[in-house]
Amino acid sequence: MIIAHSDEDIREYMQIILSHNIENPILIDKYLMGVEIEVDAICDGEEILIPGIMEHIERAGIHSGDSIAVYPAWNVSGELTQKLIEYTKNLAVSLKTKGLVNIQYVIYENQIYVIEVNPRSSRTIPYISKVTGVPMVDLATRAMLGEKLKDMGYGTGLYKTPPYVAVKVPVFSFEKLIDVDVQLGPEMKSTGEVLGIGKTLDEALYKGLVAAGYKMKRSGGILMTVRDSDKAEIVDVAKNYYELGFELFATLGTAEVIRRSGMPVTVAAKLNELPNAENTMSLLNSDRIDYLVSTSTRGRIPTHDDVRLRCRAVTRGIPCLTAIDTANALARALKSRYSQYNTELVNINNMRTERQKLNFIKMHGCGNDYIYVDCLTKPINNMESVAVNLSDRHFSVGGDGVIFIYPSDTCDAKMRMFNADGSEGKMCGNAIRCVGKYLYDNGKTDKLDITIDTMSGVKKLKLFARDGKVNSAMVDMGVVILEPKKIPVRLDGDSVVARTVETPVGRFEITCTSMGNPHCTVFVQDVMNYDVEKVGKVLGGNKDLFPDGVNVGFVQIIDRTHIKARVYERGTGETMACGTGSCASAVAATLNGYCDKNTDISVRLPGGELIVRYTDDTVFMTGEACEVFRGTVRL
Numbered sequence: 114m115i116i117a118h119s120d121e122d123i124r125e126y127m128q129i130i131l132s133h134n135i136e137n138p139i140l141i142d143k144y145l146m147g148v149e150i151e152v153d154a155i156c157d158g159e160e161i162l163i164p165g166i167m168e169h170i171e172r173a174g175i176h177s178g179d180s181i182a183v184y185p186a187w188n189v190s191g192e193l194t195q196k197l198i199e200y201t202k203n204l205a206v207s208l209k210t211k212g213l214v215n216i217q218y219v220i221y222e223n224q225i226y227v228i229e230v231n232p233r234s235s236r237t238i239p240y241i242s243k244v245t246g247v248p249m250v251d252l253a254t255r256a257m258l259g260e261k262l263k264d265m266g267y268g269t270g271l272y273k274t275p276p277y278v279a280v281k282v283p284v285f286s287f288e289k290l291i292d293v294d295v296q297l298g299p300e301m302k303s304t305g306e307v308l309g310i311g312k313t314l315d316e317a318l319y320k321g322l323v324a325a326g327y328k329m330k331r332s333g334g335i336l337m338t339v340r341d342s343d344k345a346e347i348v349d350v351a352k353n354y355y356e357l358g359f360e361l362f363a364t365l366g367t368a369e370v371i372r373r374s375g376m377p378v379t380v381a382a383k384l385n386e387l388p389n390a391e392n393t394m395s396l397l398n399s400d401r402i403d404y405l406v407s408t409s410t411r412g413r414i415p416t417h418d419d420v421r422l423r424c425r426a427v428t429r430g431i432p433c434l435t436a437i438d439t440a441n442a443l444a445r446a447l448k449s450r451y452s453q454y455n456t457e458l459v460n461i462n463n464m465r466t467e468r469q470k471l472n473f474i475k476m477h478g479c480g481n482d483y484i485y486v487d488c489l490t491k492p493i494n495n496m497e498s499v500a501v502n503l504s505d506r507h508f509s510v511g512g513d514g515v516i517f518i519y520p521s522d523t524c525d526a527k528m529r530m531f532n533a534d535g536s537e538g539k540m541c542g543n544a545i546r547c548v549g550k551y552l553y554d555n556g557k558t559d560k561l562d563i564t565i566d567t568m569s570g571v572k573k574l575k576l577f578a579r580d581g582k583v584n585s586a587m588v589d590m591g592v593v594i595l596e597p598k599k600i601p602v603r604l605d606g607d608s609v610v611a612r613t614v615e616t617p618v619g620r621f622e623i624t625c626t627s628m629g630n631p632h633c634t635v636f637v638q639d640v641m642n643y644d645v646e647k648v649g650k651v652l653g654g655n656k657d658l659f660p661d662g663v664n665v666g667f668v669q670i671i672d673r674t675h676i677k678a679r680v681y682e683r684g685t686g687e688t689m690a691c692g693t694g695s696c697a698s699a700v701a702a703t704l705n706g707y708c709d710k711n712t713d714i715s716v717r718l719p720g721g722e723l724i725v726r727y728t729d730d731t732v733f734m735t736g737e738a739c740e741v742f743r744g745t746v747r748l
Contacts, residue, residue: 149177151169151216156211158211160261160262161205163270163272165245167281170438175436179285179303181280182237182281183279183280183281185278193223198270201214213232213234215237244277245272252265280317281321285302286304297439310464313502315449330403333401335354336402337407339407339409351371351376353441359403362396364381384422393418394421404440407435455498456498468748469747473510473744473746474740477739478544478692480688483514483547488519496529496537498535501534513682524564526552527565528566538684540572543736545588546574547740562575586736588692589731589732590628590732594628596608600625600627609625611624621635631659632701633659633665634701635648635665635667636669640668640669653683666679666681668698673707676702676717677718678716680694689719689721690723711728
């Protein structure tokens with residue numbers, strides 16, 4: 114197969130074809146091509162062993178050393194996999210290969226084409242050997258000395274897939290070179306590579322990108338300028354970053370395509386357009402741009418506008434993405450909940466051979482659903498990563514987070530609560546009731562008055578059972594914290610009640626409390642139609658005001674014993690209910706004179722109703738605890 118990258122390439126390749134009498138060449142423009150697949154195999158002259166099939170993030174036309182490679186391939190059907198095994202064996206045996214062979218394929222419109230066959234080692238051999246546990250160099254050497262693969266203990270054909278996803282990410286050194294275009298193409302420009310390993314593609318990709326030097330900013334500005342052939346796909350890229358909260362900037366032609374899709378975008382003139390107006394270069398110099406997507410005009414001439422733009426991005430430390438696929442991969446990693454603090458630490462010298470089996474119970478209190486894992490006899494080491502993985506509602510069990518139940522020396526049990534983004538919370542009122550239910554229903558305790566150790570201290574529970582099963586519980590939530598430094602909130606005074614603050618989305622009167630978790634309460638007229646997502650994200654993410662973040666409650670007063678509330682939780686977003694948030698809402702309503710102390714206040718939430726009583730000594734919360742289902746997951 115011949116792959117053409119430009120008119121000059123086509124003319125050059127045609128000369129090669131004519132001089133070598135190649136019949137029926139296939140010329141495919143690289144921008145129309147599909148998935149690139151890379152296969153490293155060992156051949157003994159008769160059989161092959163394929164430790165794994167890799168898939169490149171970027172489509173063909175970019176050197177394999179500059180592409181992000183994923184193992185195992187995730188876009189290849191079972192039928193095509195069988196063909197790849199068959200083709201690899203036929204090619205390796207026909208070439209009389211004994212030892213290592215590297216083959217690069219392209220899958221285009223469900224057809225497999227061969228880019229190149231290299232009867233030698235490749236740079237991915239160490240990468241695949243580490244991930245699969247197959248000592249490829251050792252086995253290949255033995256094959257070269259006449260030993261058969263079937264006698265080496267690893268079998269033939271495609272080797273079993275390990276319980277990990279691995280991502281190879283190239284590393285570049287453009288900042289050390291002057292006037293070198295960072296545009297990726299068929300010539301290799303990377304100077305190294307890193308390996309990310311995780312339970313899922315998202316986790317492995319995030320780790321690989323971080324290790325390769327990406328700063329992984331989840332907000333800011335992104336500038337896009339792409340060639341005409343990429344305009345059909347730039348809309349998806351723009352949408353991904355827009356959903357993350359990025360401000361979109363683009364050159365005129367690119368901006369028109371994005372605007373037609375309904376997204377706001379600011380037009381930036383090219384360098385040779387409107388010299389006195391704000392242009393792409395002035396934007397890069399303004400500190401408003403955090404990512405540059407530039408796929409236009411590949412070339413070596415430093416004076417070309419696009420080359421100058423990309424070089425300037427390198428000097429300012431702004432990641433420059435020159436392929437649509439790379440931009441989408443980065444967005445995927447940014448949209449995942451993984452961070453440097455919640456990814457699993459994998460010991461490459463002691464990797465699992467099978468996926469770990471984990472039993473769980475799904476329970477909820479007023480729709481505030483968590484996944485509960487019994488660690489009373491067997492601890493979990495990577496709780497943050499497990500929480501991110503299990504909480505995904507589309508590709509996993511789904512929940513607002515994960516609760517791990519541990520033994521305690523002083524209480525009936527210890528509860529550790531992790532949000533859906535892997536961050537650890539100090540307390541969850543809805544979850545602690547379900548922990549009490551789990552302990553009683555499963556014979557871990559026979560008491561109806563129990564204590565649970567939490568990150569915010571020991572909590573007392575009174576369980577209410579019917580027919581031998583707990584259906585609700587009352588929790589002594591402890592004394593409410595009003596002192597700003599202990600919440601924490603960066604405002605002066607003894608308390609923060611009805612204080613006015615300015616934000617990018619408006620002026621708000623806030624009341625701040627802590628019920629083990631920091632809470633900020635805002636009173637509104639119509640809570641069900643309020644933009645909780647927008648305001649909650651801005652207030653909750655205001656690190657200048659709330660250094661540890663904050664849960665934001667939006668409360669509508671019905672009467673002196675009834676309120677409605679919606680809560681935007683840090684690390685999760687809006688939930689169906691929030692136990693500490695309900696307590697904070699009732700306390701805030703009392704402090705502002707809408708409700709009374711020592712009175713049962715009904716807090717109506719999207720998922721149900723909780724009863725809160727605010728006294729001088731403590732806050733009591735009563736509500737349901739429901740088991741949904743039990744299951745086993747493999748991670």
